[in-house]
Amino acid sequence: MYGIDIGMFDSSVASVYLFDDDEPTLVDGGIAAAAETIVEGIEDCGVDPSSLSNLVLSHVHVDHTGAASALVDVAPDLDVYIHESTAPHLVDPAGLVESSKRAMGEHFELMGEQGPVPEQNVVGVPNEGTTVDIGANSLELIHAPGHSPDHFAVWNPERELLFAAECLGIYFGAAEEWLPPATLPNFDVDAIGDAIDRLAEFDPDRIVFPHFGEWPGEPDDAFETARTELHRFDERILEYHDETGSVDATKELVGEELLDLSPPYDPAVESFFSSLLTDGYLKHHGRV
Template sequence: MHAGAFEPVRGVEDLYVHDTGMFDTEEYGAVYVYDTERPIVVDTGTGGNRETLFKTIEEIGIGREDLEWILATHAHLDHAGGAGHLAERYPNAEVVIPEKGVRHLVDPEALVEGTKAAVEDQWKYYDDPAPVPEDRISGLADGDRIDLGDRELVVHEAPGHAPHHAVYHNPDAGVVFAADAGGIYVPEVDEIVATSPPPQFDLNQCLDDIQTIDDLDPEYICFGHFGPREYEPVLAGEAKRAFVEWVEAVRAKREELGDDDTVVDHFEAASRDIDYWNPERARANASLNTRGVLAYLDYVEGEE
């Protein structure tokens, strides 16, 4: 699949995945369109992709008046940056997101500033988000259900990646929309890699979130990056190991080097991501994830 294209999710009826082409990397950004009785879009990309996403929704057969839900897994702008633009395009759709993310989409100014600080020159791949009107957005809590007419999604809080993160489970189809809660599965190397953005990454909660997904016993898992795949229980162990080993690697390098900027530089230079992402994105991703772990380690040390 290439940027702007979409295809059915094998094994899940009526579900499609759209490739946003985020960060000039094919399949890096996955948006899901579920053509149910009450159609829903799960995540939106940065907003820079919106014209091709609009085309995908139209080609699937969902009219501008027919889309009922715009669902964000969390407020990070690579997942929810297009929510306001979609709300403008689809006047009958309600935007839904975990409760702690609502304020970020209603007034995205602080989120934009935080994102610019976190992603630095990668901001060129984003678009300024449109605010979501307060009367068009609702917050979700653990255990809530999203009515799709002929099926439903069940909300499960998953705040390890960010406090405003959740995963969504359709028990009838055995599919979980995991976004970043289970890490990033990279098909090219058949591995799960950790994602640990600042400022509120929490390792222990991430491990709990991975267990939450495994306890749901899904048949399919829809990652927020690089798309869906069949779920195997071994993935939970692989994901947990990836997160633990990543945090320990950053901890050890901080002890060795003693300077956080030097630690970030080390992991930028050592990143294996360059083997399967464009070099610019690989360096930016390594920097972001390293700084997230360093902030987590500071938090843990402050608790002791």
Template structure:
């Protein structure tokens, strides 16, 4: 069923769609590049597939004009809608990192692990639907995807997930960052880490240096929205990660609980307090706990 979409033009012919899972505004962005051929960047979860189809209709983009669906990684809030959308978009292919494509063809194990990690939140996002192998385009570093005059370059960006990639649009100097540069939500105007296990700080910091070296001017978050001053935001996130990790490692030596770590981080990082005040939902707190758990996971292995 088609549902109304919240659409904003962030660059000429590039539109941000607020997918509003369970009615929550300002949490998941999808982007539609409306060139001679259309491209969807980050289709989001299956529960919001109807909203994305509605956005295509509102933008007068016929289903057969969509050439590609691009995902930064296969977590359910980013890629869950892929199989459902491909049923409605007859010419589209799903671009996904080559080492993760098998999980989109057969997502059964991926969905089971998603339910274990997210609990009830997984059902809010909805399940995956298998993608036919012939509808998949496996991509890696150095590949580019063209849609008429628009080109998107594949940038491998492991850290949040081993298979994470970003997409650079040189013509707009815009980086579609997925979760590589954290979660930035508009009500708080603040960024927090998204570092679930298995997290590697050393790899993530190298990724952030790499992304900054590309000198993008605009940063397009999946969570949430497009912002200027991209390099400044990437380097700011790098500093925040180092602050959070040093705090977690210090408190791990005191056998502190997750709540203790969260309280200490609220004292050391004022951005976190603003974030939690603006988003009191329990699942947001769980997102923070997952990030702390990933940092603990890395700290324990670093000490071994």
């Protein structure tokens, strides 16, 4: 299994994962603007991109699905797995693109232009019971809503490897910063808490994230950190909003007080995530 840095904003911000097996399989699809980077990354791993058999998408957000159509262009027989409720947004991404523009604001320009995926390539996945057998490895799709209603984590039992997607949060190793997975429009604190507990029951040996890379510590520590940061950010963001009465002022305080990403990361990364975190928590509490 290989991780491929897709170069979103900066290095070490977003990644996809390639299983080099009988059926080469990519977990998550990255942003549309990174399609060429992803294809080159697959080649660098010694796999012919046209042989890609499966693309497993954790959820419909454009930083995870954006390059799907370009990957189908490269591998026309590619099966693209996504929750059945959001599968239509791959076939016709216009509504997804518009909602993403509202959520991301000026940062959306960096995502690139997301094209449609042919309907015959899309595999709609129900909440439970889907395992993708790819050879020596199998990938079990675990419905774990909270970041979004359609959200899946992926369990690879042969390696005891958990692809946590955005159930646990975001780990920026270069800054040793952990962020909760708050975003627009459907972030749910309670559902994320349940998802963390469910995934902890798998007792993984390894945990990998789309944002970003492999967790370097003990897996139990990742679950505990996820719980702690989920509620710490919740309390602090509500406090900032109570103090300022302003969404924009709250975002500034989140960037100044709760995030410490720049340096080493591009300042746009801090701006992007402080905005999403603030909007996600305030929307959850009915304040925006």
